[in-house]
Amino acid sequence: xxxxxxxxxxxxxxxxxxxxxxxxxxxxxxxxxxxxxxxxxxxxxxxxxxxxxxxxxxxxxxxxxxxxxxxxxxxxxxxxxxxxxxxxxxxxxxxxxxxxxxxxxxxxxxxxxxx
Numbered sequence: 265x266x267x268x269x270x271x272x273x274x275x276x277x278x279x280x281x282x283x284x285x286x287x288x289x290x291x292x293x294x295x296x297x298x299x300x301x302x303x304x305x306x307x308x309x310x311x312x313x314x315x316x317x318x319x320x321x322x323x324x325x326x327x328x329x330x331x332x333x334x335x336x337x338x339x340x341x342x343x344x345x346x347x348x349x350x351x352x353x354x355x356x357x358x359x360x361x362x363x364x365x366x367x368x369x370x371x372x373x374x375x376x377x378x379x
Contacts, residue, residue: 299373305366307331309343313370313377317362322353326362 301313307328316329323342327335335343336354370377 299375301375302369305362305369309335313375314362314366315377317359317366318356319359320349320353321355321357322349323347326359329356332356 305313307314307317308325309331310328312328314326314328317326318329318332319326320332320342323344325342325344327343332343333356336349340354341348342353369375
């Protein structure tokens with residue numbers, strides 16, 4: 265069964281949703297609620313599961329690449345802390361371990377990444 269992506273925090277997804285956070289949804293039992301992705305797999309800007317997670321060196325937070333690049337094109341602050349980021353702090357590093365973990369989870373759960 266395919267599950268369509270919803271931002272966490274909405275019905276059935278993540279924080280405040282059915283089964284939110286890192287817990288499993290309906291383990292061993294049928295569930296009418298959409299599958300909630302682990303919150304660590306969701307971009308803190310878009311709230312969607314990340315496809316290309318990158319670490320922002322300045323605030324040590326992982327974001328979806330396109331989301332943090334868009335943010336940094338108009339801000340010189342962290343979207344999480346609002347602290348100023350210098351040019352070194354705006355450096356983005358691919359988070360390959362998280363990308364692989366997300367890909368495995370998506371495959372195992374038949375999660376639909378279409379937005």
